[in-house]
Amino acid sequence: MSPYELFYWPGIQGRGELIRLALEDAGAPYVDVARERGTGPMLALMRGAGPGLAPFGPPFLRSGSLVLAQTAAILAWLAPRHGLVPAAERARLHAHQLQLTIADFYVEVHDTHHPLGSALYYEEQKPEALRRAEIFRRDRLPLFLGYFEKALERNGGRFAIGRRSSYVDLSLFQVMVGLEYAFPVATRRLARRVRRLQALKERVAARPRVAAYLASERRLPFNPHGIFRAYPELDG
Amino acid sequence: MSPYELFYWPGIQGRGELIRLALEDAGAPYVDVARERGTGPMLALMRGAGPGLAPFGPPFLRSGSLVLAQTAAILAWLAPRHGLVPAAERARLHAHQLQLTIADFYVEVHDTHHPLGSALYYEEQKPEALRRAEIFRRDRLPLFLGYFEKALERNGGRFAIGRRSSYVDLSLFQVMVGLEYAFPVATRRLARRVRRLQALKERVAARPRVAAYLASERRLPFNPHGIFRAYPELDG
Numbered sequence: 001m002s003p004y005e006l007f008y009w010p011g012i013q014g015r016g017e018l019i020r021l022a023l024e025d026a027g028a029p030y031v032d033v034a035r036e037r038g039t040g041p042m043l044a045l046m047r048g049a050g051p052g053l054a055p056f057g058p059p060f061l062r063s064g065s066l067v068l069a070q071t072a073a074i075l076a077w078l079a080p081r082h083g084l085v086p087a088a089e090r091a092r093l094h095a096h097q098l099q100l101t102i103a104d105f106y107v108e109v110h111d112t113h114h115p116l117g118s119a120l121y122y123e124e125q126k127p128e129a130l131r132r133a134e135i136f137r138r139d140r141l142p143l144f145l146g147y148f149e150k151a152l153e154r155n156g157g158r159f160a161i162g163r164r165s166s167y168v169d170l171s172l173f174q175v176m177v178g179l180e181y182a183f184p185v186a187t188r189r190l191a192r193r194v195r196r197l198q199a200l201k202e203r204v205a206a207r208p209r210v211a212a213y214l215a216s217e218r219r220l221p222f223n224p225h226g227i228f229r230a231y232p233e234l235d236g
Numbered sequence: 237m238s239p240y241e242l243f244y245w246p247g248i249q250g251r252g253e254l255i256r257l258a259l260e261d262a263g264a265p266y267v268d269v270a271r272e273r274g275t276g277p278m279l280a281l282m283r284g285a286g287p288g289l290a291p292f293g294p295p296f297l298r299s300g301s302l303v304l305a306q307t308a309a310i311l312a313w314l315a316p317r318h319g320l321v322p323a324a325e326r327a328r329l330h331a332h333q334l335q336l337t338i339a340d341f342y343v344e345v346h347d348t349h350h351p352l353g354s355a356l357y358y359e360e361q362k363p364e365a366l367r368r369a370e371i372f373r374r375d376r377l378p379l380f381l382g383y384f385e386k387a388l389e390r391n392g393g394r395f396a397i398g399r400r401s402s403y404v405d406l407s408l409f410q411v412m413v414g415l416e417y418a419f420p421v422a423t424r425r426l427a428r429r430v431r432r433l434q435a436l437k438e439r440v441a442a443r444p445r446v447a448a449y450l451a452s453e454r455r456l457p458f459n460p461h462g463i464f465r466a467y468p469e470l471d472g
Binding site: 048052053054055056066068069070072073077090093094096097098100101104107108111115116117119120125128131132135136138139140144147150151154155161 | 284288289290291292302304305306308309313326329330333334336337340343344347351352353355356361364367368371372375376383386387390391397
């Protein structure tokens, strides 16, 4: 099989990281196109250089003649090809539902530092960010983490979906390490209420291919350009 | 077949309307549960009264023992059962990708009046809303509508996906009528650049089952509680 081509911004983890983690855990060969060849081919595909529907934005994945965008849609397509989700239809539907809820949470995390949108720099919307981040820490963070914790609990405690690790677990790992980077204080305060998520994070980090990936240069560090940003003033 | 049960807030179109339009256009029998029986059963399912994964929030659909949440996931599941999407895998993938981009746009429309989140009333975040709406009208609205218009154009001009009407067309109709309600001035200004979207909107409105639905009491009116809100100050 020729390698997948992943198109994503080269300097950040962002939403692309949820795809990278799935590809890495599956041991699937892939090229991180913008990191190896610059953003030119990616931007060309967004402008419509390929056939059929153009992506609105990255991440998107190319496999043969298929170009597929939207993180959760990519994962739903990729996962059954690599054993990253149970085969049963209901499990796949619920994995996708949960992944889309993670996507909703990503928007809210992003909007803590960009409540007015990405057209302005953080510094141009800092008072608004302070207000939004306060609400995030007080309401939204406990609500979403509580929901994910409950989903784990109701499924036996160890896996988000089914009886073994799936791509949703990999994304929940990324959520947890991202939050610990961006909101260390607020996240620590919730630690006792999300013990299953914490344990899941440790187990995912110890998966051999994930551990090798995290130790490699392929894993970009968190930085002040991604979705999870360490602005101490937004952590209360 | 016993009717689908749709769970959504009873007083607004919101995201639930994208499901209602699909069910109506398909002529599929359904119960709009919260409108007929109140929100109790819906809130109970969100709290985990059912088996398996609980929805984070509405809309969700129950069919037999399946409870499925997330608007785009519901549509992707529902559409092939009712001929609302081509059978070919690639068309279904791209329909879903496009629907998820519509979902992203919905968040941005919502955030024009709630840039700090739903925990505060509009009146408590009005200065922020004015700033965000300005950026929305200037950047985001033309960007998204231009993208949808281009997607239509590249697919022959009449349908978003494939060679006949699909659930994505129904959602694009809802986007257009919602924008005309919430941002009449800004939307009119773009009219010449989105002629295919305008024509699509007219064609969808004329589909017999859609027309019958829109004329019925089942179609809730737009109002100041939904995603599309007519606040003239946000329309510039």
